[in-house]
Every structure is written in C-alpha cells, then in structure tokens.
Amino acid sequence: MIGGHVIVGYADDLGGRDALALGSAITRLTGGELTIASIYPPGSPGLAVEAQAGLAHAAEELGPAPAEFLTFESRGTGRGLSVLASRIRADLIVVGSASGGQHGRIAIGATSDHLLHRSSKAVMLTPAGFKQPGELDRLTLAYVHRPQCDEAVERVAQAALRLGVPLRLITLDLRVDDPGRLRDDLALAVRLAWETTGIEAEAEVAEGHDVDAAMRTLEWLPGELLVCAASEDAEPHRVFLGELAMKVLRASERPVAVLPRGFS
Template identity: 80%
Template sequence: MIGEHVIVGYTGEPSGREALALGAAITRVTGGELTVATIYPPGSPGLAVEAQANLAHAAEELGDAPAGYLAYESRGSGRGLAVLASRMRADLVVVGSAGGGQHGRIAIGTTADHLLHLSPEAVMVAPAQYAPPEEPGRLTLAYVHRPQCDAAVERVAQAALRLGVPLRLITFDLRTEDQSRLRDDLALAVRLAWESTGIEAEAEVAEGHDVAAAMAGVEWLPGELLVCAASEDAQPHRVFLGELAMKMLRASPCPVTVLPRGFS
C-alpha cells in the first residue's frame, strides 16, 4: 500500500505547507516513514542556505511528528523529487498546488507537471488551501475498462481494506458513450474488487457535458482521496497522466493520487 515512505516536496509557500500537512496526515494513518525534501538549483549557495531554513520551518510545523529532512541539489524540483523517490525507495511523492490557483482546486505547476509525466513512484497533489482531516473518509478510483485500471482496482481495494474506509469506483459518461456498457464495465470492476479483497465497492457513473461538470455532479466526502491509474502510454514503472485524468485532476476538490504503470 502506498504511504510506507512518503516524500513531501516542501517550500516556504502555502502550497508547500499544504503538501506537508497532507504528507504528515498520510504517514500518521499508515505508520509510514516521512521525508521532507527541499530542492535547490546547483551553483546557488544562497538558495542552499534558504533550503535549510525552509526545512527548519517545516520541522516547526510538524512539531514532535517524526520525519527526516533533506535539502537536495537538482536542476529542477520535479526532477529532484523523482530522483530522491527512486534512490530512497519512497512509494509516494506529495506536492502542493501551484500558486494563484482557485481555492479548493488543483493548479499544475512545473514541479507537479514533471512528476505527473515522469515520476517512478505514485504522485499525490493537494488542492489549494487544503487542510486534511484526522482520518481518511473514502478512496475513489477513477475507472476505465483497461488493464491499468483493472490492476489499480485490486491495489486500491487492498488499501481501502487496510485503512478501513469505503471504496468507490467511478466512471464518466460525457454523453459520448453507451451508458449500459459503462455500467457493465463498472459491475465487472466491483466484482474484481470483491474477488481480490472481499471489499464491497460502491459504483457510480458521473454524468456531464464535460469532466468538470461530471465531477461537480457527484458527492465528495471529507477526507476523500481520488486515485487515477497511469495512462497506457506510460513507460513501465513511471507515472504518465492522460488527457482525461488531467482534466479530472484540475476539477477535483480533494487530493489526487496517480499510480505509476506497473504499480505493486
């Protein structure tokens, strides 16, 4: 299950503090290891000092919560976090929304964009001004009938079982598909979750003229986490977010996790 070792991409900006709060909440629930990382560019002694100061602020934010702190030199923050995740065998990278985004929504900055198209490990993005509750409320998996999503059903069902939260499988009817076929596909996914873990998943078809409208038309619980599988275009053991999933991420009112292809 993801959350055994979480790396938070931390900055002194509000998005960094939101990512820190989310990463800490995850490891508090999973009992996993937390590493707080600040990335700075090479050849910049002043920014290296600033990175250490940011980590000191992060330690103040966390208080007594156990965590490791690391300043890492890299030409890009997304690249640096991806390298760290691989080297440290972390299974989740958490970052915040880009500055200037809409309250309660995710805006993709350069760091998140790099991770969402290259990270070797799962990536979670927090909405702007997100404050995590004490406990997770539900796991929702965005489902499309394809091998990547079928594999994700089993993994996310296992996570829901371990966390003791409901599992919802949701698919989108943008009025271009045969809804009876979509519901048949969902029924097969519900059966797969049951056969692999014994968990009884909820199933829902979100309808709308576009992804944002469909997302707005369904209920999102406090503590909800939305999970997406990587695109079929992703390289093995890499995250790559497809067009539909990117639209879902931008419209999501809750944190979104994207699994790498071949996630286990």
C-alpha cells in the same frame, strides 16, 4: 500499498505547507516514514541556505511528528524529487498546488507536471488550501475499462481493506459513449474488487457535458482521496497522466494520487 515512505516536496509557501500537512496525514494513517525535502538549483549557495531555512520552518509546522529533513541539489524540483525518492526508497511523492491557482483546486506547475509525466513513484497532489481531516473516510478510484485501471482496482481495494475504509469506483459519462456499456464495465470492476479482496465497492456514474460538470455531480466526504491510474501510454513503472485523467485531477476538490504503470 503506498505510504510506507512518503517524501514531501516542500517550499516555504502555501503549496508547500499544504503538501506538508497531507504527507504528515498520510503517514499517520499508514504508520510509514516521512521525509521532507527542499530542492535547490546547482551553483546557488544562497538558495541552498534558503532551502535549509525553509526546512526549519517545516519542522516548526510539523511539530513533534517524526520526520527526516533533506535538502537536495537538482536542475529541476520535479527531477530532484524523483531522484531523491529513488535514493531513499520512498514510494509516494507529495506536492502542493502551484501558486496562482483557484482555491480548493489543483493547479499544475512545472514540478507537478514533471512528476505526472515521468515519476517512477506514485504522486499525490493536494488542492490549494485544502484542510486535511484527521481520518481517511473513503478511497475513490476513477475507472475506465483499461488494463491499467483493472490493476488499480485490485491495488486500491487492498489499500481500502488494510486501512478499513470504504471503496468507491466512479466513471464519467460525458455523453460520448454508450451509458449501458459504461455501467456494465463498472459492474465488472466492482466484481473484480469483491473477488480479489472481499470488499463490496460502491459504484457511481457521473454524468455531464464535460469533466468538470460530471465531477460536480458527485458527493465527496471530508476525508476522501481520489486515485487515478497511469495512462496506457506510460512507460513501465512510470507515471504518465492522460488528457482525461488530467482534467479529472484539475476538477477534483480532494487530494489525488496517481499510480505508476505496473504499481504493486
């Protein structure tokens, strides 16, 4: 289950503070380790000092919660977080929404784009300004009938069982597929969750003319987390988010976790 060691990509801005709050909330739930990292470019001693100062602000924001604070030199923030996560054996990278995006939604910037297409660790993003509740209310998995999603059903069901929260499986009916087949596929996924963990998952088909419209038909609990599996095009043990899943992520009003291919 993700969350045994969480690394937060921190910058002293709204997105960084959102990521800090989410990463801290996740480790409170899982009892995992928390590392706060600030990445700066090579050959920039002034920016290195700024990164260190930013981490001091992060420590003030975080309060007494135990955490390690690291600065790391890299040509890109996403690349730096990926390398650092591997070095410290973190299993989840948390980042905030890019600046300039819509409040309450996830905006993809250069850092998150790199992570969503190359990370070897699970990646979690939080909508801009999202207020983290004290508890996790439910795990929801965006499901399509693919081997990657079947694998994710088992993994997310195990996480829900361990955390003691309900599991919901959703699929989107964008009026381009057979609705009966979509419901049959979802029923098989519910059965898979039951057979592997004993959890009786909720199942919902969201209908709409596009992803955003379909997502708006779903009700979301305050402390809900959406999970997406990597695309079939992903390299083994890498994140690669496909076009449809990227649209789901951008339409989400809750934090989204993306699992690497072959995640265990």
